[in-house]
Amino acid sequence: MxxxxxxxxxxxxxxxxxxxxxxxxxxxxxxxxxxxxxxxxxxxxxxxxxxxxxxxxxxxxxxxxxxxxxxxxxxxxxxxxxxxxxxxxxxxxxxxxxxxxxxxxxxxxxxxxxxxxxxxxxxxxxxxxxxxxxxxxxxxxxxxxxxxxxxxxxxxxxxxxxxxxxxxxxxxxxxxxxxxxxxxxxxxxxxxxxxxxxxxxxxxxxxxxxxxxxxxxxxxxxxxxxxxxxAPEDELRGINSRAELALAEASVQRRLRHAAMAAGVTLVAPDTVFLAADTVLEPDVVVQPHVVFGPGVTVRRGVEIRAFSHLEGCVVEPDAVIGPYARLRPGAEIGTGAHVGNFVEIKAASLGAGAKANHLTYLGDAAIGAGTNVGAGTVTCNYDGVFKHRTTIGAGCFIGSDAILVAPVTIGDGALIAAGSVITQDVPADAMGIGRARQANKEGRAATLRAALDKKKKEQG
Missing domain, CATH: 3.90.550.10 (Spore Coat Polysaccharide Biosynthesis Protein SpsA; Chain A)
Known part of the structure; x- marks a missing residue:
């Protein structure tokens, strides 16, 4: 058979x-x-x-x-x-x-x-x-x-x-x-x-x-x-007014926050963090209170976003630290382990691995090399009223406080820019750039000036 x-x-x-x-x-x-x-x-x-x-x-x-x-x-x-x-x-x-x-x-x-x-x-x-x-x-x-x-x-x-x-x-x-x-x-x-x-x-x-x-x-x-x-009420919520739009926004934010935390992100105070629909936060990112993410943000592993920072259209590489009170605008690229501190604004600029800009600085249309330190009050003057120009800063540079870099300008690797300088020309690698008036001390002039001003004040009653 x-x-x-x-x-x-x-x-x-x-x-x-x-x-x-x-x-x-x-x-x-x-x-x-x-x-x-x-x-x-x-x-x-x-x-x-x-x-x-x-x-x-x-x-x-x-x-x-x-x-x-x-x-x-x-x-x-x-x-x-x-x-x-x-x-x-x-x-x-x-x-x-x-x-x-x-x-x-x-x-x-x-x-x-x-x-x-x-x-x-x-x-x-x-x-x-x-x-x-x-x-x-x-x-x-x-x-x-x-x-x-x-x-x-x-x-x-x-x-x-x-x-x-x-x-x-x-x-x-x-x-x-x-x-x-x-x-x-x-x-x-x-x-x-x-x-x-x-x-x-x-x-x-x-x-x-x-x-x-x-x-x-x-x-x-x-x-x-x-x-x-x-279906849940949050899914079936109709939007016919600004008040209903706000309720729907709150619902979307809850979904986004829960999804981020489920994926391994720490939100220290979730209700104070606002995400965009396309925000990418990798595992082990830590977001402190009162941070806002606009569209187009990617944050890699191990990054810490400190309080009151605002990010949009930017990429932050692993282990960087952003904020507090930092602003990353479209085109900002923050390298691995870089630091962007309080009241620093970065736009259409890259900050290399390990570079730091920790205080009161504007970096626009610029490329900053790895390991460079940008001092407080530094400004890249990128706009001449008609066109935008780029500033290029090499690796391992030290940019002193209150430096004004007038683009287009290039600072070579390892260069040092003296504090308070206005730099309008390229600075070679390992050179020091100084662009400020020479200091002159006038002996006794302060006392003479104070006396004259005090006399004038008394005469005016």
Whole structure:
């Protein structure tokens, strides 16, 4: 008897495409701003980017609905498709503008001013639609203060029950207002079904607008299962005003701080440290209180950032010490083991390994070599009123206090610049540069001058 051939493996399930439609046409009137609402930043990044970046981890296609004249938003959304809602007639009308790009799979409608939904929550929304058999899945929350949120009414009063209806706060009874399960407005359904529901939405309401929330009642009326997917309040926080923007900023900062500490960074007083969305802090970095990171900062292992420092657009190499009260501006490159002290500002300049600039100094458009010591009050005069010029300082130099280096100028390796000098010409390696007037002492002149001034003061009464 021969062995039978192994059974053939079942064919892999066909991939079902998914499309995210992000509504971003709102003007944000309550923001009192000339900017489109979704361009306002959180941790230095426009809020729309958060939603796009997270959605890109989950969905095959992203379509952003924008308003007319929103070229900035279209550029921010690139390379994803954009469609224009020429007339702002409500959220269902906005979603309908993208209907031709829904494709054949599942479609989720998200809001650009609700930017903090994580990729994990988006995946759970899709899973509810695909695995739990929901004809329509929606995102819901239980906020600490439900306020004027629309209420989600389920058949058994639980989060896992079938959704029967969404009741807007203004239309809710006292019993319905007591419900704490609230609607976030995010919906997911099959593309063809979703298109049909959107086309059927009517605008017979006080504002004459087409509301996306009406799709829920349509799904229930069609006998479809409607289920809620829970997400934390911090993720589902909408942003319609400057106050709400500040609340969202606080939420983002909490996430960033926790992520940094989980990665091995010490934040001595976390609530006083402000990070940008792209801040890179390697393990064993120590950040003291009241430090602000702008966009584009990378800090390597073992660095200490002391209190009240501000960093943006810079790289700090291992074991350097920054601050307190230091400012690193775009283009600053701080070498391994270098020190940047109090009230030192560095812009478009590199400070070599082990170099020090510890007090009251401005270094702009400059390159400072390894092991060089820059004394208090040193200034690289890099701007002539029209053009910027560079200062180059070699390795192992000593720049005395209150030196003024007028660029373009080069200081050779090992050179010494005398305190109080104004340097306008290159200084060779191992030379001493002195650029100050010769001192002259006038014997007895101080006493004579004081007597003359005292006499004049008495005469003036």
């Amino acid at each position: 021969t062995d039978s051939a192994p059974a053939a493996a079942p064919p892999p399930a066909a991939h079902r495409p998914a499309t995210a439609v992000i509504l971003a046409a709102g003007l944000g009137t309550r923001m009192k701003s000339d900017w489109p609402k979704v361009m306002h930043p959180l941790a230095g990044r426009p809020m729309l980017r958060y939603l796009i970046d997270n959605a890109a981890q989950v969905f095959d296609r992203i379509v952003v609905v924008i308003g007319p004249g929103m070229e900035q938003v279209a550029a921010l959304a690139a390379p994803h498709a954009t469609v224009i809602q020429h007339d702002r007639l409500g959220t269902a009308h906005a979603a309908l503008q993208a209907a031709d790009l829904f494709g054949t799979g599942d479609v989720a409608v998200l809001y650009g001013d609700n930017p903090l939904i994580t990729a994990d929550s988006m995946r759970r929304l899709l899973a509810c639609r695909r695995q739990d058999g929901a004809g329509l899945a929606l995102m819901a929350l239980r906020p600490a203060y439900p306020g004027r949120y629309g209420r989600v009414v389920t058949d058994d009063g639980t989060d896992g029950g079938l959704v029967q209806r969404i009741v807007e706060w203004a239309d809710a009874s006292d019993a319905e207002r007591a419900v704490t399960l609230c609607n976030a407005g995010v919906l997911c359904a099959g593309a063809e079904t979703f298109r049909g529901w959107l086309r059927a939405v009517r605008n017979d309401n006080a504002k004459g607008e087409y509301y996306l929330g009406d799709v829920v009642a349509m799904a229930v009326a069609d006998g479809r299962q409607v289920r809620a997917v829970m």
